[in-house]
Amino acid sequence: MTALAPPPGHRLRWTFTDGLTLVGRELGRLRQEPGELVSMLIFPAIMVVLFGYVFGSAIQVPGGGDYREYLMPGLFSMVTFTAVMTLMMRVATDASRGVMDRFRSMPMARLAVPFGQTGADLLAGLLSLAIMAGAGLLVGWQPHRGLIPAAEAFLLLIVLRYALGWVGVYVGLVVKNEQAADQMVPLFLPFTMLSNSFVPTDGMPGWLRFLADWNPVSAITAASRELFGNPGVPPEDAAWPLAHPVAAVLLWSAALLVVFVPLSTRAYTHKGR
Amino acid sequence: MADPIVVAEGLHKSFGDVQALRGLDLSVPRGTVCGVLGPNGAGKTTAVRILATLSDPDAGHARIAGHDVVREAGKVRARIGLAGQHAAVDEKLTGRGNLRMFGRLYHLSRREAHRRADELLERFGLMDAADRQVAGYSGGMRRRLDLITSLILRPEVLFLDEPTTGLDPRSRGEIWDSVRELVADGTTVLLTTQYLDEADRLADDIAVIDHGRVVAAGTPDELKATIGDRLDVVLEDPAALRPAATVLNALAGTDPTMTGADRLSVALPGGGLRLADIVRELDRAGVAAADVSLRRPSLDEVFLRLTDRKEVL
Numbered sequence: 001m002t003a004l005a006p007p008p009g010h011r012l013r014w015t016f017t018d019g020l021t022l023v024g025r026e027l028g029r030l031r032q033e034p035g036e037l038v039s040m041l042i043f044p045a046i047m048v049v050l051f052g053y054v055f056g057s058a059i060q061v062p063g064g065g066d067y068r069e070y071l072m073p074g075l076f077s078m079v080t081f082t083a084v085m086t087l088m089m090r091v092a093t094d095a096s097r098g099v100m101d102r103f104r105s106m107p108m109a110r111l112a113v114p115f116g117q118t119g120a121d122l123l124a125g126l127l128s129l130a131i132m133a134g135a136g137l138l139v140g141w142q143p144h145r146g147l148i149p150a151a152e153a154f155l156l157l158i159v160l161r162y163a164l165g166w167v168g169v170y171v172g173l174v175v176k177n178e179q180a181a182d183q184m185v186p187l188f189l190p191f192t193m194l195s196n197s198f199v200p201t202d203g204m205p206g207w208l209r210f211l212a213d214w215n216p217v218s219a220i221t222a223a224s225r226e227l228f229g230n231p232g233v234p235p236e237d238a239a240w241p242l243a244h245p246v247a248a249v250l251l252w253s254a255a256l257l258v259v260f261v262p263l264s265t266r267a268y269t270h271k272g273r
Numbered sequence: 274m275a276d277p278i279v280v281a282e283g284l285h286k287s288f289g290d291v292q293a294l295r296g297l298d299l300s301v302p303r304g305t306v307c308g309v310l311g312p313n314g315a316g317k318t319t320a321v322r323i324l325a326t327l328s329d330p331d332a333g334h335a336r337i338a339g340h341d342v343v344r345e346a347g348k349v350r351a352r353i354g355l356a357g358q359h360a361a362v363d364e365k366l367t368g369r370g371n372l373r374m375f376g377r378l379y380h381l382s383r384r385e386a387h388r389r390a391d392e393l394l395e396r397f398g399l400m401d402a403a404d405r406q407v408a409g410y411s412g413g414m415r416r417r418l419d420l421i422t423s424l425i426l427r428p429e430v431l432f433l434d435e436p437t438t439g440l441d442p443r444s445r446g447e448i449w450d451s452v453r454e455l456v457a458d459g460t461t462v463l464l465t466t467q468y469l470d471e472a473d474r475l476a477d478d479i480a481v482i483d484h485g486r487v488v489a490a491g492t493p494d495e496l497k498a499t500i501g502d503r504l505d506v507v508l509e510d511p512a513a514l515r516p517a518a519t520v521l522n523a524l525a526g527t528d529p530t531m532t533g534a535d536r537l538s539v540a541l542p543g544g545g546l547r548l549a550d551i552v553r554e555l556d557r558a559g560v561a562a563a564d565v566s567l568r569r570p571s572l573d574e575v576f577l578r579l580t581d582r583k584e585v586l
Contacts, residue, residue, distance in 0.1 A: 014380065017377075017380075018377075018378055021374060021377040021378055022378075024374070024377075025363065025366065025374050028365075028366050028367075028370045028374070029363070029365040029366060032365055032366060032367065032370075032406050033365060033406075097361060097364070098357050098358075098361030099361050099362065099363060101327055101355070101357065101361060102355065102361040102362075102375070102422070102423075103378070104326075104327055105325045105326060105327055105350060105353065105355045106350055106375075106378060106379060107347055107350040107351040107379070107380075108378050108379070108380070112378075271326075271327065271328050271329040
């Protein structure tokens with residue numbers, strides 16, 4: 001009996017190919033569960049209505065302007081931040097069901113799994129941003145500064161999403177348990193709320209405002225507002241990340257990647273158990 | 274016997290204060306089925322995880338087809354298949370989708386991965402369910418899909434970690450049939466189980482492990498022979514239990530166990546005693562027996578004896 005020998009290939013190429021296979025896996029799942037796609041479509045609509053018309057009916061935008069114009073960059077940040085939860089759940093589910101062990105017992109590139117899973121999430125991220133943008137356009141939001149800055153804003157959102165995804169991978173690998181990961185999801189809610197996404201940070205008590213100002217969610221929201229030309233751009237004398245939001249988002253992304261890519265890789269290859 | 278394809282020497286592994294393995298030795302000849310038998314927590318899964326490169330031993334070493342599981346993990350991974358207690362497949366995908374995805378991850382070409390998926394589905398009777406989502410599969414079907422997923426690369430060594438735990442009798446039978454087919458193809462199988470009949474039916478050799486060490490090894494028959502034959506006596510009158518026990522003790526050298534209100538059972542030391550002698554001895558003591566039988570011990574009894582657990586009445 002001869003084993004089917006896998007053709008020899010460059011490690012990097014296999015990491016990439018394996019990653020693409022895992023992206024294909026996500027597409028396959030979506031095809032099997034069209035319901036998931038429907039909820040992906042409905043969620044932004046609900047958020048826009050809930051925040052735009054419920055909160056929007058009572059909130060004054062600082063410096064004037066339409067609340068829904070102010071809100072949309074916040075909602076973009078919110079869906080971006082969900083990458084942490086999505087990937088944490090994905091990875092923890094794979095780990096608790098033994099799928100991760102199967103990957104690890106296979107002769108595949110060591111980095112393919114975390115890279116593939118974060119890569120696959122980018123597709124979901126693009127899709128959810130597109131849907132959210134569509135919902136925004138329907139209620140009167142629009143980018144005012146032209147195509148290039150708008151594209152830059154979406155690019156920044158995607159970059160941060162990718163970096164945040166690695167946080168999710170790491171937490172999922174450490175937790176290794178579907179139920180435990182599920183219970184952790186609500187813990188992430190404060191991260192999106194404790195920011196300038198829905199209300200200005202000016203009115204918060206000092207210590208809370210400090211946390212909100214330095215939250216990466218605030219930075220990406222401020223960057224989007226600036227690049228889309230939406231109201232609520234922080235004044236020059238705001239905290240550093242809000243006064244320089246684009247630089248802050250890039251720094252945050254780089255920092256998260258520098259910390260969590262090695263941590264996740266180590267957790268994935270860890271053989272102590 | 275051919276040269277061993279799986280070799281473990283002095284494997285140690287601890288998790289905090291718990292010593293899961295304390296010097297485990299194992300040797301599996303090519304093309305055979307080795308049953309690793311042990312109670313819960315004996316170290317079966319830990320041993321498999323080390324052999325399958327998922328975990329590193331604290332001490333000792335192991336080789337698969339001559340390749341060290343720690344230093345040459347990549348070469349080992351290309352030669353093994355692993356199917357575990359959990360059906361390690363993506364429940365959201367179809368059966369075919371899973372096999373194709375794992376085939377691609379094994380670096381088969383797209384065409385080859387598709388062909389291999391169809392071949393395996395056909396051969397192991399899952400073709401009818403191939404395009405259904407795995408979430409809707411029965412427990413037995415999932416386990417079979419898990420098993421064939423580990424066969425994509427035609428592994429030289431297949432590790433099955435409690436492959437039938439929690440399955441109904443029919444599904445167990447189907448898994449057993451699949452394993453027998455693989456062995457006919459020349460695959461070496463290392464199977465952990467807590468079901469003795471499973472080891473009895475499938476394994477050429479059995480290693481009984483307890484407290485992280487092999488406490489006995491051999492063919493099922495050899496293991497049964499080590500504890501001698503079993504004598505069962507059913508009495509006509511339960512009141513004769515005490516004199517009957519005295520007779521059996523004198524014959525066997527140990528106290529018999531009560532297996533019912535009117536019955537006793539005892540292990541006999543290897544050979545020499547004939548049924549007629551036993552009946553005569555009981556007669557002499559005035560014990561009327563309704564039934565006296567001498568039989569080979571079940572693997573259960575061997576197991577309980579070897580793993581030093583209390584005999585179950």
